[in-house]
Amino acid sequence: MEGRLDRQFYRRDVLEVAPALLGKHLVLAGEEGQRSVYTISETEAYRGGEDRACHANKGRTARTEVMFGDGGQLYMYLIYGMYWMMNIVTAGQGIPQAVLIRGLKEAAGPGRLTRLMGVDGSYYGEDLVASRRIWIEESGLNLSYSAGPRIGIDYAGDPWKDMPWRFTINP
DNA sequence: AACACGATTTCG
DNA sequence: GAAATCGTGTTT
Numbered sequence A: 001m002e003g004r005l006d007r008q009f010y011r012r013d014v015l016e017v018a019p020a021l022l023g024k025h026l027v028l029a030g031e032e033g034q035r036s037v038y039t040i041s042e043t044e045a046y047r048g049g050e051d052r053a054c055h056a057n058k059g060r061t062a063r064t065e066v067m068f069g070d071g072g073q074l075y076m077y078l079i080y081g082m083y084w085m086m087n088i089v090t091a092g093q094g095i096p097q098a099v100l101i102r103g104l105k106e107a108a109g110p111g112r113l114t115r116l117m118g119v120d121g122s123y124y125g126e127d128l129v130a131s132r133r134i135w136i137e138e139s140g141l142n143l144s145y146s147a148g149p150r151i152g153i154d155y156a157g158d159p160w161k162d163m164p165w166r167f168t169i170n171p
Numbered sequence B: 001a002a003c004a005c006g007a008t009t010t011c012g
Numbered sequence C: 001g002a003a004a005t006c007g008t009g010t011t012t
Helices: A014-020 A110-117
Strands: A025-029 A035-047 A074-079 A083-089 A097-104 A134-137 A145-148 A166-169
Antiparallel strands (some): A025 A035, A025 A134, A035 A097, A083 A097, A145 A166
16 A cells, blocks of 8 residues: 555646645655655745746756656756756646745755755656655645745746745644 | 856855 | 856857
C-alpha cells in the first residue's frame, strides 16, 4: 500500500494543484531503503505561456521542455549560479505549467530545501508517479492556507507580478 | 563569442 | 546593502 499521488492529481490546472500540494508529504528514498519525509508548506504557481513570470513564457527551449510535457515530472533549474529550484509540472502535454516548492515545514526557502534534501539537476525530468527515488504521498492533512503575490518576479510587470499565486499554510 | 541577468541566500 | 556564481537566453 502506498499513498503516492497519481497522474490525475498532477494533470489539473496549476492553480488547483499548487494549493492542493500544501500539507502533502514529499518523500525521498535514501540508501538502503531508508526514506526521508518532508511536509510541503509553501508553493507558487507558474501558469503557461501567457504568464510573464513563467519561464515557459520565453518559449520552448531545452530548459523549459519538461514543462510542456505531462504533469507529475520535476522541472529543476539553477538560479544565481548556486541554488536549485524544485518545480512540479502540472496540466497535460503542451500546457506549460509548474509549481515551485518554496517551503517545507523542515526548511524555509526554495534554495535551502533543495540543499537540505540533496536534490539537484540530476532530478530534472524525474517522474513523481513512477520514480523510485522521489515522490509525493497523501498525508491526510487538510490545513487552511492563504494566497498572496509571488516572490521575486516584479520584472514580470502587470498583471502578473500581482497575481495571488503563492500559497502558504496558515500558522 | 560575448553579455546581461535571475522564481536566492548569506554576510557585513 | 552587496557579493557569490554560472547556466541560459539574447545579442554581436
